[in-house]
Amino acid sequence: MNIDFIYRFFETLGYTHPLHPPFTHLTIGLVTGALIFSLIAMIPRYGKFAQTAGHCISLAFLAIFPTVILGVMDWYHYYGAGWIFPIKMKIILACILALFLLLSVILYTGRGGRSGALLLIYLLSFFTVVGLGYFGGEIVFAHKFNKANGQHPAVEKTAPPGLKSAEVVFADVQKIFRDNCRNCHTGANPPKGLDLTSYQEVMKGSKHHPVVIPGKPGQSELIRRVKGLSTPQMPLSAPALPESDIRTLENWVKAEAPGPES
Numbered sequence: 001m002n003i004d005f006i007y008r009f010f011e012t013l014g015y016t017h018p019l020h021p022p023f024t025h026l027t028i029g030l031v032t033g034a035l036i037f038s039l040i041a042m043i044p045r046y047g048k049f050a051q052t053a054g055h056c057i058s059l060a061f062l063a064i065f066p067t068v069i070l071g072v073m074d075w076y077h078y079y080g081a082g083w084i085f086p087i088k089m090k091i092i093l094a095c096i097l098a099l100f101l102l103l104s105v106i107l108y109t110g111r112g113g114r115s116g117a118l119l120l121i122y123l124l125s126f127f128t129v130v131g132l133g134y135f136g137g138e139i140v141f142a143h144k145f146n147k148a149n150g151q152h153p154a155v156e157k158t159a160p161p162g163l164k165s166a167e168v169v170f171a172d173v174q175k176i177f178r179d180n181c182r183n184c185h186t187g188a189n190p191p192k193g194l195d196l197t198s199y200q201e202v203m204k205g206s207k208h209h210p211v212v213i214p215g216k217p218g219q220s221e222l223i224r225r226v227k228g229l230s231t232p233q234m235p236l237s238a239p240a241l242p243e244s245d246i247r248t249l250e251n252w253v254k255a256e257a258p259g260p261e262s
């Protein structure tokens, strides 16, 4: 299914970001509101706020549908529907949250909002949205930070000693693919759907998942394959790549996998 046209439409309006993140604030805000108002409702004479909490949670229940749909769309569009770990966590947590919210709405309409069970579910919903936000952050920002030393790649690029990642250009990478991989990974039906002829195809990955996770050589299947960390090692039925080629590929991924025009 090709949904690129939706993103192109938003680009013509001047909006070039993922669509999911702005909507997440709606759900997070409403769930947080429900928790705060239900706590206030415990104070004598402030019981009416239980109703406010109930309204918040009902709206959160409505908000979760567009949020999830847009999240799935972004996952298709930006991550080629790759089953990376934070995505799995987000899908599990989103299902749990939907269940909590449904339960809250049922309990609220049934009991008018003031019950210990309801407060507990508000609290659990709150922790679930925090978890969702955390894994969302992992997806969007984690690759931009080098976790090992807590440095931003911009820092890494301006700090020359040893690391020449900023100097890696896609042309070098493309040459390695041309000389070693393209006799197989090209054409109408390349192995696992992985075509290594153009930057776009490389970044699109195989039919299962992206093979390049920008900034994370250790998690990029392409790097794992040429190092033999994932088997069968690539290039298939040929000697392993020379150390210098492997380093070039690794540095390219580390430098956020720049394209031919950058």
Ligand code: HEC
Pocket (backbone or CB within 6 Å): 176, 177, 180, 181, 182, 183, 184, 185, 191, 192, 194, 206, 207, 208, 209, 211, 221, 222, 223, 225, 226, 231, 232, 234, 235, 236, 237, 238, 241
């Ligand atoms: C002789 C043919 C051949 C050559 C040459 C070759 N590959 Fe492969 N490649 C395959 C086949 C077949 C598979 C599927 C193997 C499997 O995982 O079961 C594969 C799988 C892969 C995968 C895993 C895709 C996925 O979905 O996980 C990556 C990444 C990959 N190759 C990268 C490379 C790179 C990089 C090179 C060059 C350095 C290369 N290949 C050279 C045949 C080849």
